[in-house]
Amino acid sequence: MAPTSRPEMFDAMMQAVIDAGGEPAPIAEAVGLMWADPAAAAEFPGVVEAAPQLEWIQLPYAGIENFADQLDPSKIWTCGKGVYAEPVAEHIIALTLAGFRHLHTSIPATSWPKQQGRNLLGANVTVIGAGGITESLIRLLEPWNTSITVVRRSPGSLDGADRTVSMEGVAGAVATADVVVLAAALTDETRGLVNADFLHAMNDDAWLVNVARGGLVVTDDLVDALTGGTIAGAALDVTDPEPLPDGHPLWELENCIITPHVGNTPEMGLPLIAERVKQNVELWIAEEELIGLVNVEAGY
Amino acid sequence: MAPTSRPEMFDAMMQAVIDAGGEPAPIAEAVGLMWADPAAAAEFPGVVEAAPQLEWIQLPYAGIENFADQLDPSKIWTCGKGVYAEPVAEHIIALTLAGFRHLHTSIPATSWPKQQGRNLLGANVTVIGAGGITESLIRLLEPWNTSITVVRRSPGSLDGADRTVSMEGVAGAVATADVVVLAAALTDETRGLVNADFLHAMNDDAWLVNVARGGLVVTDDLVDALTGGTIAGAALDVTDPEPLPDGHPLWELENCIITPHVGNTPEMGLPLIAERVKQNVELWIAEEELIGLVNVEAGY
Numbered sequence: 237m238a239p240t241s242r243p244e245m246f247d248a249m250m251q252a253v254i255d256a257g258g259e260p261a262p263i264a265e266a267v268g269l270m271w272a273d274p275a276a277a278a279e280f281p282g283v284v285e286a287a288p289q290l291e292w293i294q295l296p297y298a299g300i301e302n303f304a305d306q307l308d309p310s311k312i313w314t315c316g317k318g319v320y321a322e323p324v325a326e327h328i329i330a331l332t333l334a335g336f337r338h339l340h341t342s343i344p345a346t347s348w349p350k351q352q353g354r355n356l357l358g359a360n361v362t363v364i365g366a367g368g369i370t371e372s373l374i375r376l377l378e379p380w381n382t383s384i385t386v387v388r389r390s391p392g393s394l395d396g397a398d399r400t401v402s403m404e405g406v407a408g409a410v411a412t413a414d415v416v417v418l419a420a421a422l423t424d425e426t427r428g429l430v431n432a433d434f435l436h437a438m439n440d441d442a443w444l445v446n447v448a449r450g451g452l453v454v455t456d457d458l459v460d461a462l463t464g465g466t467i468a469g470a471a472l473d474v475t476d477p478e479p480l481p482d483g484h485p486l487w488e489l490e491n492c493i494i495t496p497h498v499g500n501t502p503e504m505g506l507p508l509i510a511e512r513v514k515q516n517v518e519l520w521i522a523e524e525e526l527i528g529l530v531n532v533e534a535g536y
Numbered sequence: 537m538a539p540t541s542r543p544e545m546f547d548a549m550m551q552a553v554i555d556a557g558g559e560p561a562p563i564a565e566a567v568g569l570m571w572a573d574p575a576a577a578a579e580f581p582g583v584v585e586a587a588p589q590l591e592w593i594q595l596p597y598a599g600i601e602n603f604a605d606q607l608d609p610s611k612i613w614t615c616g617k618g619v620y621a622e623p624v625a626e627h628i629i630a631l632t633l634a635g636f637r638h639l640h641t642s643i644p645a646t647s648w649p650k651q652q653g654r655n656l657l658g659a660n661v662t663v664i665g666a667g668g669i670t671e672s673l674i675r676l677l678e679p680w681n682t683s684i685t686v687v688r689r690s691p692g693s694l695d696g697a698d699r700t701v702s703m704e705g706v707a708g709a710v711a712t713a714d715v716v717v718l719a720a721a722l723t724d725e726t727r728g729l730v731n732a733d734f735l736h737a738m739n740d741d742a743w744l745v746n747v748a749r750g751g752l753v754v755t756d757d758l759v760d761a762l763t764g765g766t767i768a769g770a771a772l773d774v775t776d777p778e779p780l781p782d783g784h785p786l787w788e789l790e791n792c793i794i795t796p797h798v799g800n801t802p803e804m805g806l807p808l809i810a811e812r813v814k815q816n817v818e819l820w821i822a823e824e825e826l827i828g829l830v831n832v833e834a835g836y
Contacts, residue, residue, distance in 0.1 A: 326657050326680075330633035334643070337630045342795045343643045346787040348779035357626050379675050380626075456685045479648035487646040495642045498653045 245296065245502070246272045248510040254470070256517035268292040268520060270513055277302035284308075292526070294516060296509060298368070299449055301422050304535045313530035316505075318368030324419075324447050324499035325372035331471035331493060332356055332415045335443040340469065340493050354414075357381055361470045362413035363450065364429070365420030366394050373417070385409045389425070389534075407437040421536035422449035430454060435461040435518045441468045447499045450476030455486070462489050473499050537589030545596065545802070546572045548810040558818035560598030568592040568820060570813055577602035584608075585684050585793070592826070594816060596809060597666070599749060601722050604835045613830035616805075618668030619812045624747050624799035625672035625721075631771035632715050634657055635743040640769065640793050646720035654714075657681055662809060664729070665748065666694045673717070678759035685709045689725070707737040715743045721836035730754060735761040741768045747799045755786070762789050 249272045253260060259337050263269070264287055271280065274296045284290065295303055295315040301330060303372055307313055336389040337353045340429060358381045366388035374396035386397040387409050393400040401409050403425075410416050416438060430444065438444070444467055446453060455476050461467050469491035478497065478534045486492050500508070516526045530536065549572045554558060563569065564587055571580065574596045576691050578583075580603060583588065591706070595603055595615040595797045607613055634640060663670045666688035672685055673698035686697040687709050687830065693700040701709050711717050716738060717812045722728050730744065730753040738744070744767055747751055761767050769791035786792050816826045830836065 277542055283813045322657055323655055326633070326655060327637060327653075329629070330637045330639065333630035334634055334639055337627060337795065337798065338637060338642055339630065339634055339793070343620055343634070343640055345794070348780050349796045351796050351798050351801055353627075353801050353804070355626060355804055357622055376680050380676050411727055427603070482647050492644070493639070493643055494645070495637065495639070496651050498637065498651050501653050504653070504655055 242273050248506050249513050252510040252514040253517050257521055258515040258517040263287045270294045307532045309532045312525045314528045315530050317528040319508045320374040320500040320505050321368035323504045324369045325376050327499040328373055328417055328447050331445045335469045335471050336382045359414040360412050361415055362409050363417045363419055369419040392470050410438050413442055418446040418448045418452050420448055427451050428454050432457040438467050443468055444470040447473045450474040450478045457486050462491050542555055542573050548806050549813050551619050551809040552814040553817050556814040558817040563587045570594045607832045609832045614826045614828045617828040618806050619806045619808045620800040621668035621672040623804045625676050627799040628717055628747050631655045631745045635769045635771050658711050659714040661715055662709050663719055669719040677802045710738050713742055718746040718748045718752050722751045728753050728754050732757040735766050738767050743768055744770040750774040750778045759785050762791050
């Protein structure tokens with residue numbers, strides 16, 4: 237286990253290892269490395285190079301782009317995939333409802349606002365990405381009578397989705413949506429996916445919700461779309477650049493809701509990642525397949 | 537059917553009557569009156585007095601306090617009870633998530649805000665009132681792993697609630713809540729229910745959500761509670777007075793979210809009340825019990 241700038245995550249992971257029957261060991265003797273500091277990616281290569289005996293590396297987040305160039309295929313890599321899915325799916329619903337229910341106009345108001353709003357109940361929801369967040373979103377929306385279209389990279393339909401289409405069908409899938417949710421990993425394939433063409437394919441009364449990574453969106457194109465009425469609004473928990481700098485045009489747009497990457501906060505996520513580490517250490521000891529395996533080739 | 541300041545509601549109700557096999561008739565010859573104008577309660581007594589042959593009166597909203605002194609027990613009275621429940625339950629979730637996810641601080645921000653937030657997932661939800669809105673809320677939250685306590689007037693537990701208590705137990709029921717939802721009718725018994733004592737019984741990190749009627753809350757006591765940190769925040773879709781006048785202290789409180797009585801908007805509600813009228817006319821013709829019967833004695 238690496239030293240860390242997040243002592244409470246270090247402590248929680250250490251406890252999880254012990255609870256699972258694992259034995260904390262110096263890095264030079266360990267078979268597994270639990271990387272407890274999402275921020276300290278720069279220290280990572282040196283630590284791993286100095287411990288060639290490592291067989292398994294557990295990364296702390298679901299998105300691993302900071303570690304993607306370190307993925308040595310001779311080792312087993314796991315990440316926080318799926319761990320933070322439920323809080324993030326909840327945040328998708330919070331942001332979508334905020335847009336549909338016009339909280340972006342009501343909250344800043346200091347006078348009785350105009351009555352307006354629409355329902356998420358029965359709405360068409362298109363989700364880009366078919367990972368744990370999407371699975372959780374489908375589960376949470378089960379009683380909401382929504383029609384859910386999932387756009388995914390790999391073939392095969394997703395349980396609970398009304399329609400699953402491949403990336404080639406993305407323009408058609410967003411054209412019918414009341415809300416388009418970005419829940420995909422940031423890869424060479426998805427970087428800048430939401431550009432002017434994508435935004436023009438959306439309905440002009442639809443919302444864009446991004447809880448994945450800011451780099452999925454071409455920010456300048458989004459500013460144009462929000463200013464010009466190409467779409468109704470955007471709710472962004474992640475931005476590019478992130479954090480969004482003071483004075484950025486998105487701050488001034490009434491139809492843009494920005495939250496500071498809180499799909500899960502450290503407080504929400506800590507017990508969840510600790511539980512995942514515990515599960516994986518138990519599985520490792522039992523010589524079973526680990527949860528949250530990284531696809532080393534695809535980089536997520 | 538009475539003339540109306542809401543022509544689109546008049547048209548929708550008229551069409552619903554015809555679709556159900558009913559026959560529109562002049563008021564002096566009608567057996568049933570579909571009152572299509574929620575605002576025009578002042579005209580109501582005159583219309584009804586001039587038509588003593590009326591057997592059944594359908595009111596347009598779920599809350600009927602504007603008509604309560606007109607409830608002649610020799611007639612059958614129905615109202616919009618349960619009709620608007622699903623959109624209002626959705627709005628409860630929108631408001632609760634807005635508070636829990638700190639949208640009241642993020643939306644007005646023009647600089648990357650502090651990371652904070654908590655989950656509705658797994659939270660303790662206490663609902664005052666056990667009508668259609670509460671039933672819908674329970675249904676929508678079914679996959680959210682919440683613990684729901686319902687405080688109700690009449691005895692008996694409510695399907696899907698984890699705990700049902702009587703009004704005498706209200707202080708205990710709100711003490712354990714992460715969010716207290718007001719979804720009760722406004723009656724002599726419930727007016728001013730949320731006073732200083734009620735608010736002090738709540739957790740200091742809990743939110744109050746009111747989608748019912750502003751008169752359930754003693755507004756001055758709420759201002760004090762929000763200013764003094766007695767509770768974390770309030771999200772109000774209804775206020776007392778309503779509309780909230782310019783310059784009212786609630787407008788200036790960051791931890792108070794106000795929406796302009798849009799639990800259901802006219803656009804959301806119109807197809808729903810029209811469907812209810814159609815159902816009730818069909819039931820009337822079939823001589824079956826109507827839906828949304830008013831309890832004339834209790835006044836709701």
